[in-house]
Structure formats: structure tokens, C-alpha cells
Amino acid sequence: MRIKYFLAGALALVSACPVAAERIIKSTALQTCMDNSDFSASLFNIALTPANRTASLDIVATSTLNGNISAKIEIFAYGINILTRDIDPCSLDISELCPISPGQFDIETDITISESVIKNIPGIAFTMPDLDGTAKVTIYSENSTQVACVQAVLTNGKTVDKAVVKWVTAVIAGIALLVSAFASASGHSSTAAHIAANGLSLFGYFQNIAIIGMCAMKLPPMTAAWVQDFQWTMGIIRVGFMQDIFSWYIKSTGGTPNTLLEALSSVSILVQKRALEYLPIVNRATLSARSNNESDLTTIASTYVLHGFRRIAYLAGIEITSLFLTGFVFFLVFTVFVVIALCLAKLIIEGLSKVGAVRFDRFAEFRQRWLTIIKGTIYRMVLVGFPQMTILSLWEFTRRDSPATIVLAVVMLLMVCGLLGWAAFKVIRLAQRSVAIHKNPAYILYSDAAALNRWGFVYIQFRATAYYFIVPVLIYMFVKACFISFGQNSGTAQGILLLIIELAYLVLISYLKPYMDRRTNIFNITIQAVNFTNAILFFFFTGVTKVPAYVTGVMGVIFFILNAAFSLILLIMIMVSCIMAILSKNPDTRYQPMQDDRASFIKSTQQLPDVLELEALGATVRGNAPKY
Structure with a gap:
């Protein structure tokens, strides 16, 4: 009977979610x-x-x-x-x-x-x-x-999959990036670094929820609905006219677009979930296998069981053959939008400067190095989209929607891996050069404005001596992407391997503490601890443990409550940091000086440009000048 009291308590916690007024149960x-x-x-x-x-x-x-x-x-x-x-x-x-x-x-x-x-x-x-x-x-x-x-x-029409959750999380994540950029342009480097690092970690946490929701195991309905709230971080956003274009593109390039969503009036769709486990379904495997057969997806008078990517696509209102293109196009659109916004900001600032509305020394760093900053921003966007594009590209290799989509997947995978691999290589070379010349990796990494603006996204969130940690981060993301993409036929294997990966990464960052200061390390270790807890819950969803059905149901509710509460805490923390950065005259005083002394190197760059130019000239004469 205790389970009933627990569910009643859980109901009280989620009752704040907007729900329909009419009481109904349907199937x-x-x-x-x-x-x-x-x-x-x-x-x-x-x-x-x-x-x-x-x-x-x-x-x-x-x-x-x-x-x-x-x-x-x-x-x-x-x-x-x-x-x-x-x-x-x-x-x-x-x-x-x-x-x-x-x-x-x-x-x-x-x-x-x-x-x-x-x-x-x-x-x-x-x-x-x-x-x-x-x-x-x-x-x-x-x-x-x-x-x-x-x-x-059965369903009652009420869900935690709400548009308001998507918009709030997306807007606050975007605000963090904007405030970080504003603080950087205003010369508050410590504030910009902390907000940027925490904003990136927040977005990564949201991405991890979306990614784990792509696993093929059967999920409790509340879990499936909650992970759907964060699929926007993977570019899974439905726009009607774009879906029509994607279907046309698939057909025009030799593929066969699915029309499952068009046949909902004549077929039954069953989103695969944990509730089926305690009932003796003999033909479940047959139905699941049928749903994996592309030619059967439009068959009339059939019931289709959806899981993994199919579940994500169906709940988002996207045909499965358009899922890769949806994520691919939104990644490109968002990157282009950011670049255009930076170009417009450059034009506006220059215009205001000419009419005297902005002091000539205001936003000087951005005005002088705006092309380098744009290049660095593109690299940053590639880093943010790395999990999204690796997972979708690798998964497209298993689907082969059309020859053209395979080519796009190959090009995108090579591009994101190549760009980030090159960035990591350049940072490691710069750090090694700095150690060889100045006995300190932070000197060149932070005193050279060109390097900082272009490659800073790779190392600014880490302490100077952990400049290399971007490599373990990329390996962690890529390995997880492989298991998510190639393991769609075995949710059990995915659950076990994800548990191992998340535990290994939690141990790694807890031991090395690679982030810039104690506060940022605690922030990221806590996020990874929650990611590991989520992996434990999803391991139980695989059915390997053979626990009673109500235990799995309780874990589904726990997953929602844990992540909803944790997301709210993170969002509040980010918003408080952003508000303080905007309202404070000198927000850098809120943060303790970092032990790698990066602030002094950045400050010396701003105050002594002529000395640095002479030093760079001398380095060129000696033949050991860094190249970017």
C-alpha cells in the first residue's frame, strides 16, 4: 500500500504542471x-x-x-x-x-x-x-x-511534455550565452568565463537528458514525456513546412519517406513503455521487429510499437525519415543565425560609435578582432552541436534514408570531428609552447588575444594545467554517441554501457577536478552525479534486474521529480548569476582569483598592447612565434 502513498505525494509535486480541465481516460x-x-x-x-x-x-x-x-x-x-x-x-x-x-x-x-x-x-x-x-x-x-x-x-491526456518547459529552458540557456558575451565585451573576463562555463554545462545537462531518452529500452510514460521536453537541444524541432521539404528531399534523392503520421486514422500506434512488462505479451517481439521494418511502417491494419529514435520522432510529430535532416538543418540554421547576429552587432556598434552614442574605446576588443571572434564562435557552436551531429550522423549510417542524406551525414561527421580535433591539437601545441618558453601554460593561452578569441572555447572552462581535458570530453561524447546510434536494437546493452560510461566519467572528473575553480568543479561534478543517477534508473528500465513492475513505475516518477527539481535549481542559479553580472558595476569581484593567474595575463593584454606587439615581433625574429 505504500506505493499508493508515494504516488499520491508525487502527484502533489507535479500538480503545478498545466493540465487539461476535463477528466478523461482514453486509449x-x-x-x-x-x-x-x-x-x-x-x-x-x-x-x-x-x-x-x-x-x-x-x-x-x-x-x-x-x-x-x-x-x-x-x-x-x-x-x-x-x-x-x-x-x-x-x-x-x-x-x-x-x-x-x-x-x-x-x-x-x-x-x-x-x-x-x-x-x-x-x-x-x-x-x-x-x-x-x-x-x-x-x-x-x-x-x-x-x-x-x-x-x-491508457492515458488521461495530461503530460509533463509541455511547450513552456522547452521555451523556458531554451531562453535561459540563451540568456546565459548573451550575458557571457556582454561581460566579455565589457572587460569582465572572470564573470564571462564563469557564466559561459556554467551555461555550457547547463546545456550539456539538458542534452544528456535528451540523449538518454533516445535509448531503445521501454520507458515509463512520465520519463518518456520529460526527456521529450529537451529534444530541442538535439535540434529535434518540428516546423510543418520544413517537414514537407524534408520528405520531398528524401524522395527526390532516391529515398522513400515514411508516411506513418499520415495514417494515424487507420493504424494503431503504441509507444513502447514499461507498463507492458507485467503483462504476458507473447507477440511483443514480433510487433517490435515489424516496426523496425521500413516497408511495414505504412501498412494498414497493423499496430506498431515504437522505441528509441522512433519514439522520439513520433512524439515530436516528425517522420522517422526526416529526423536526421531536422537536426542537421537546425544546427546549420542556428549557427548561421548566430554569425549574422554578430555581424549585425559589429555594424550597429560601429554606427553608434560614429555618431558619438558609444565611446570610441567601448567594445574595442570586439571591434578590432570581430572576425577572429566570429571564427571562435563558430567553433563554439560546433562544440555545442557535437553530441547532436555525431549521434544523428552515426545513426543515419544505419538507416540510409537516401544516398544524399548519407553524404550529408559523412560530411557533417568529418567536419565536426575534424574542426574540434584541430582545435584541441592547436591548444595543446600552444600550451606546450607556453610551458617551454614561459614555464606556464596559461601565459600564451590567455595573454594572446587572437588565441583566446579563437581557441578559448576549448580550454577557458578548465584550469590552465588541464588544458588537455577537452580530449577526454570529446572521447566521452563520441563513445556515448556510438552506443546510442548503433545500439537501437538492444536497449539492454545501451542501459548497461551507459551506466559504465557515466560512472567512468564521474570518477574521472571527481579525481582530476579539471575545471577552473572549486565552484565550477562542484557545479559540474554535481551535474555528472545526476547524469549517473539517471543512468542507474535507465538500467532498471532495461528489465535486467527483474524487479516488480511497481518498482519500475516508482523509478519513472523519481526520474521526473529528480530532474525537474535539479533543472529548476540550475536555472535559478544561472539566472541569479546573469542578473548579478548585469546589475553589478564590477561583477568580477564575486569570483575569487583563479590559481592559474589567467586574469593578470588577460589584463596585461588589454593594458599593454604595445609591449605584447614588441614581444610578438621578437618571437617572430627568433623564429618561435605561434601561428593560429
């Missing part, structure tokens, strides 16, 4: 749950409205039964049987069921449900977002022999 998919079932449905839409005690039915079914039948219905919520009742089909006033005849029949009607049945349904079933419920119906012949078994996944 849009029906599966058979025994071998040689004599009853199946290709279209199944049912909605129960307790306000008027009405159940609306829209069913296209096939039966080999003949004569009078009886049925038993069992309703499960989070693995717990909350209702069992015998039903006489003749009492439903549906002529097709009393008596039932072999063949296909259509049912489209409304039936009245007794008050006693409504009262036996717990109120949590109507209010808990992303209800993890299933109704199982066992059908018996006149001699009490079981002849059919079907089950329906």
Missing part, C-alpha cells in the same frame, strides 16, 4: 496478449468521460469468434491491479458483440458506464500526468475457455 492502441488470439483490432480509439459516464468507441476489429462470449477486464496502474470486473458484452448494447460473428466489423458508438464502475476508478488515474496504466481484457467462450486476450494502454 489509442490495442495489442493481443496471447498466442492465436481470436480477436484483434487494427484501429482502437476509446475515451471514457466520467462527468457524463460515457465511453466513446471507434474500433475496427477482426474476430474469428462465433456466438455469445464473456469477458474479464483488469486495469493496472504502475504495475498494481486497481480494478478487476467481469463484463457481459450483451449489457453494452453493441449488436456486433452479442452475439459475435467471424469477420471484420466496425464499432463507432457511445455507451453509458454505470456509476459503480466510475467510483471504483481511483482519482489519481484522472489527474496523474502521463498515467502508466493498462487495461487487459480476457475473452471467454460459452464453455468458459479463454479464446482471446487484448490489452490497451
Whole structure:
């Protein structure tokens, strides 16, 4: 009984989410749950409205039964049987069921449900977002022999997958980047570095939620809905006219676009979830295999079970053949948008300077090195999009939507890996040169403005002696991308390997503490600890542990509560830092000087440009000048 109290408490925590006012329970998919079932449905839409005690039915079914039948219905919520009742089909006033005849029949009607049945349904079933419920119906012949078994996944129309969550997280992450850029342009290097590092870590945490949601294991509905809130970080954003263009592009370049979303009125779609685990579904493997067959995706009169990338695409309203192109195009669009914004900022600042609205020395660094800053910004965008493009590109190799999309995937993968690999190589060379000449890796990395503006995104979040740590970060991202992309046929393997990867990375950063200061190390280690906790929960979702169904249901609720609370804390911390950076006259005083003394090197660059130019000239004469 304790599980019921836990779920009631969880309901109180999530009740702040916007929900629909109408109380309803509905289902849009029906599966058979025994071998040689004599009853199946290709279209199944049912909605129960307790306000008027009405159940609306829209069913296209096939039966080999003949004569009078009886049925038993069992309703499960989070693995717990909350209702069992015998039903006489003749009492439903549906002529097709009393008596039932072999063949296909259509049912489209409304039936009245007794008050006693409504009262036996717990109120949590109507209010808990992303209800993890299933109704199982066992059908018996006149001699009490079981002849059919079907089950329906239940939902109440309430979900934690909300547009407001997507917008709030995206806007605050964007504000952090803008404030960081403003602080840097204003000469507050320490503030800019901290906000940029924390903003990048925040975005990485959101990406990790989206990435782990792409795993192929069966997820509780609340978990599947919450990870969907962060798919925007992977470029999975639906725009109607763009989806039409992508379908045309796939078809025009030798591929066959899917039309599953166009066939929703005639097929049943079942988003694969944990609730099916406690029911004896014999044909689940067959249905899952069928859903992996591209030619079957548009077959009429079938039920398709979706998981992994298919689940993500379906819930986003995107055809599976357009998923790679969606992420690819949004990455390019966002990068181009940022570059255009920087160019406009350059023009505006110059214009204001000419009319005297801005002092001639205001934003001097940006005005003098704006091309180098734009190049560095492009590199930064590639780093942010690295998980997105590696996962989608590697996954496209397994799909092969069309020859053209394969070429795009190859080009994008080589580009992001090549650019970041080159950036890491250049930073390591600069640091080694600095150690050889000045006995300190921070000297060249921070005293040379050109290097800092172009390559700073690689090392500025780390302490100077950990300049190399971008390499472990890229390896961590790439290895995880490989398992997500190539492991779509085995959610169990993905769950085990992700658990190992997240643990290894947590141990690594906890031991090395590579970030710029104690505060930033605590921030990132805490985020990775939550990532590791998420990996533990997803390991249980694989079913390897064979825990009771209600335990997995509880873990799904814990996943949502943990990550919702943690995300809120991170967003508040970022917003407070941004507000302080904007309102403070000297926000750098909020941060302790970093032990690598980078601030003095940056300051010396700003105050003594002539000395640095002479030093650079001398280095050129000696033949050891760094090249960027």
C-alpha cells in the first residue's frame, strides 16, 4: 500500500504542471496478449468521460469468434491491479458483440458506464500526468475457455511534455550565452568565463537528458514525456513546412519517406513503455521487429510499437525519415543565425560609435578582432552541436534514408570531428609552447588575444594545467554517441554501457577536478552525479534486474521529480548569476582569483598592447612565434 502513498505525494509535486480541465481516460492502441488470439483490432480509439459516464468507441476489429462470449477486464496502474470486473458484452448494447460473428466489423458508438464502475476508478488515474496504466481484457467462450486476450494502454491526456518547459529552458540557456558575451565585451573576463562555463554545462545537462531518452529500452510514460521536453537541444524541432521539404528531399534523392503520421486514422500506434512488462505479451517481439521494418511502417491494419529514435520522432510529430535532416538543418540554421547576429552587432556598434552614442574605446576588443571572434564562435557552436551531429550522423549510417542524406551525414561527421580535433591539437601545441618558453601554460593561452578569441572555447572552462581535458570530453561524447546510434536494437546493452560510461566519467572528473575553480568543479561534478543517477534508473528500465513492475513505475516518477527539481535549481542559479553580472558595476569581484593567474595575463593584454606587439615581433625574429 505504500506505493499508493508515494504516488499520491508525487502527484502533489507535479500538480503545478498545466493540465487539461476535463477528466478523461482514453486509449489509442490495442495489442493481443496471447498466442492465436481470436480477436484483434487494427484501429482502437476509446475515451471514457466520467462527468457524463460515457465511453466513446471507434474500433475496427477482426474476430474469428462465433456466438455469445464473456469477458474479464483488469486495469493496472504502475504495475498494481486497481480494478478487476467481469463484463457481459450483451449489457453494452453493441449488436456486433452479442452475439459475435467471424469477420471484420466496425464499432463507432457511445455507451453509458454505470456509476459503480466510475467510483471504483481511483482519482489519481484522472489527474496523474502521463498515467502508466493498462487495461487487459480476457475473452471467454460459452464453455468458459479463454479464446482471446487484448490489452490497451491508457492515458488521461495530461503530460509533463509541455511547450513552456522547452521555451523556458531554451531562453535561459540563451540568456546565459548573451550575458557571457556582454561581460566579455565589457572587460569582465572572470564573470564571462564563469557564466559561459556554467551555461555550457547547463546545456550539456539538458542534452544528456535528451540523449538518454533516445535509448531503445521501454520507458515509463512520465520519463518518456520529460526527456521529450529537451529534444530541442538535439535540434529535434518540428516546423510543418520544413517537414514537407524534408520528405520531398528524401524522395527526390532516391529515398522513400515514411508516411506513418499520415495514417494515424487507420493504424494503431503504441509507444513502447514499461507498463507492458507485467503483462504476458507473447507477440511483443514480433510487433517490435515489424516496426523496425521500413516497408511495414505504412501498412494498414497493423499496430506498431515504437522505441528509441522512433519514439522520439513520433512524439515530436516528425517522420522517422526526416529526423536526421531536422537536426542537421537546425544546427546549420542556428549557427548561421548566430554569425549574422554578430555581424549585425559589429555594424550597429560601429554606427553608434560614429555618431558619438558609444565611446570610441567601448567594445574595442570586439571591434578590432570581430572576425577572429566570429571564427571562435563558430567553433563554439560546433562544440555545442557535437553530441547532436555525431549521434544523428552515426545513426543515419544505419538507416540510409537516401544516398544524399548519407553524404550529408559523412560530411557533417568529418567536419565536426575534424574542426574540434584541430582545435584541441592547436591548444595543446600552444600550451606546450607556453610551458617551454614561459614555464606556464596559461601565459600564451590567455595573454594572446587572437588565441583566446579563437581557441578559448576549448580550454577557458578548465584550469590552465588541464588544458588537455577537452580530449577526454570529446572521447566521452563520441563513445556515448556510438552506443546510442548503433545500439537501437538492444536497449539492454545501451542501459548497461551507459551506466559504465557515466560512472567512468564521474570518477574521472571527481579525481582530476579539471575545471577552473572549486565552484565550477562542484557545479559540474554535481551535474555528472545526476547524469549517473539517471543512468542507474535507465538500467532498471532495461528489465535486467527483474524487479516488480511497481518498482519500475516508482523509478519513472523519481526520474521526473529528480530532474525537474535539479533543472529548476540550475536555472535559478544561472539566472541569479546573469542578473548579478548585469546589475553589478564590477561583477568580477564575486569570483575569487583563479590559481592559474589567467586574469593578470588577460589584463596585461588589454593594458599593454604595445609591449605584447614588441614581444610578438621578437618571437617572430627568433623564429618561435605561434601561428593560429
